[in-house]
Amino acid sequence: xxxxxxxxxxxxxxxxxxxxxxxxxxxxxxxxxxxxxxxxxxxxxxxxxxxxxxxxxxxxxxxxxxxxxxxxxxxxxxxxxxxxxxxxxxxxxxxxxxxxxxxxxxxxxxxxxxxxxxxxxxxxxxxxxxxxxxxxxxxxxxxxxxxxxxxxxxxxxxxxxxxxxxxxxxxxxxxxxxxxxxxxxxxxxxxxxxxxxxxxxxxxxxxxxxxxxxxxxxxxxxxx
Numbered sequence: 001x002x003x004x005x006x007x008x009x010x011x012x013x014x015x016x017x018x019x020x021x022x023x024x025x026x027x028x029x030x031x032x033x034x035x036x037x038x039x040x041x042x043x044x045x046x047x048x049x050x051x052x053x054x055x056x057x058x059x060x061x062x063x064x065x066x067x068x069x070x071x072x073x074x075x076x077x078x079x080x081x082x083x084x085x086x087x088x089x090x091x092x093x094x095x096x097x098x099x100x101x102x103x104x105x106x107x108x109x110x111x112x113x114x115x116x117x118x119x120x121x122x123x124x125x126x127x128x129x130x131x132x133x134x135x136x137x138x139x140x141x142x143x144x145x146x147x148x149x150x151x152x153x154x155x156x157x158x159x160x161x162x163x164x165x166x167x168x169x170x171x172x173x174x175x176x177x178x179x180x181x182x183x184x185x186x187x188x189x190x191x192x193x194x195x196x197x198x199x200x201x202x203x204x205x206x207x208x209x210x211x212x213x214x215x216x217x218x219x220x221x222x223x224x
Contacts, residue, residue, distance in 0.1 A: 004028065004172065004195075011184065012197040013204045016176035019197050020069035028195065029171035031070045032162050032183055034083040034154050035063050046149075046202050056088050060095055066176065067096075073174065074124040079166045082120040083154070089118075097126035104158055106138045117158065121166075132165045149206060150180050159186040167192055181207025185214050 004027040012019050036043070038052030038059030052059035070080060081102070084092065092099065099122040107114045114137075121129045140157040147153065159182045167173060169191040175183040178196035180203055187194040188211060198204050 007195045008172065008193050010195065011178060011181070011204045011207050012195075013199075013201050014197065015199060016066050016197050017069060020066065020073060020176060023073045025072050026075045027172075028073050028174045029075055029078050030163075030167045031074055031080040031082075031174045031176075032159065032166070033066075033070060033081070033175055033177050034152075034179060035066070035177045038062075038085065038088070043152075046200050056091055059088065060091070064095070070174065070176065071124050077123055077125070079129055080120075080122055080124065081162050081166060084118055084120050086118045092120060096120050096122065098122060098128045099126065100128040100130060102131050102136075102162075104136050104138050104161060106140060106155065106158060109139060109141050117154070119162070129166075134165070146180055146206075150203070153180060154182045156182045156186045156189075159183045160190060163187055163190055163192060178207055179203050181210045185210050188214060 002022065002024065004024055007023060036045070036050045036052065036059075038050055038054065038056065043050040051062055067082065074080060082096070092101075099120045102119040102121050104117050104119065105114050106117065123129060138155065138158045138161050140155040143153055143155070163173065163183075163186050170193065172193045172195065173183065173187050174195045176197045178184060178198045181196070184194045184196050184207060196207065198207070
C-alpha cells in the first residue's frame with residue numbers, strides 16, 4: 001500500500017476516481033474540490049463537454065463516487081469543501097447530508113460587478129461546519145489571459161480564504177479537480193502541503209507553470 005507521502009506536491013493528470021482509489025484511507029486533512037457544475041447544457045472543457053449536460057441525475061451519477069472517495073481519504077472529523085452550482089440546491093441535502101452553505105462574494109478590483117460562489121462545507125462525517133467569523137468578500141485582481149483557458153475559474157484569493165478558514169500550516173489539502181491550479185498556488189503560499197489532480201492535461205500544465213512562477217518570484221532577492 002502506497003503511503004500518502006508519495007502523492008504530496010504532485011499534480012496528477014487523469015480521472016479523479018482512479019487516483020482516489022489508489023490513496024490510503026484517512027490520510028488527508030482537508031478536501032477542497034471544485035467539480036464540474038453540470039448546470040449548463042453546453043459547458044465545454046478542453047477535453048470535451050461536461051458529461052451532465054444540465055441534468056442533475058447525470059451530474060450526481062458522475063460525481064457521487066468521487067465525493068465518497070474524498071470522504072474515505074479524509075481523516076476523521078476533518079473538513080470537506082465542495083463547490084456546487086446553486087441551480088441544484090434542492091438536491092443538496094439528499095446528495096451531501098448535513099452541511100452549511102458558504103457563499104463567497106467575489107469582487108474584481110477596477111471593474112465588473114460582484115459575483116458569488118457557493119460551497120458545501122461539512123466534516124467527513126457530514127456534520128455542518130459554520131461559516132467563519134470574517135468577511136465573505138473576496139477581492140481579486142485581473143485574471144488576465146487565464147480567462148480564455150477555463151469556463152469557471154476559481155481565484156487564488158478565494159481558495160486562500162477557504163484554506164485559511166479550514167486548515168492549519170503543514171496540513172495536507174487534496175483538490176481532485178484542480179483546474180488552473182489556484183488551490184495549489186494558495187496552499188504553497190500559505191505553507192500547506194497539497195495533492196492535485198485534473199482530467200485536463202493542459203490544465204495540469206498551466207497549474208504547474210503557475211506554481212513555478214510563484215516559487216521563482218519568492219526566491220528572488222529583495223529589490224528584484
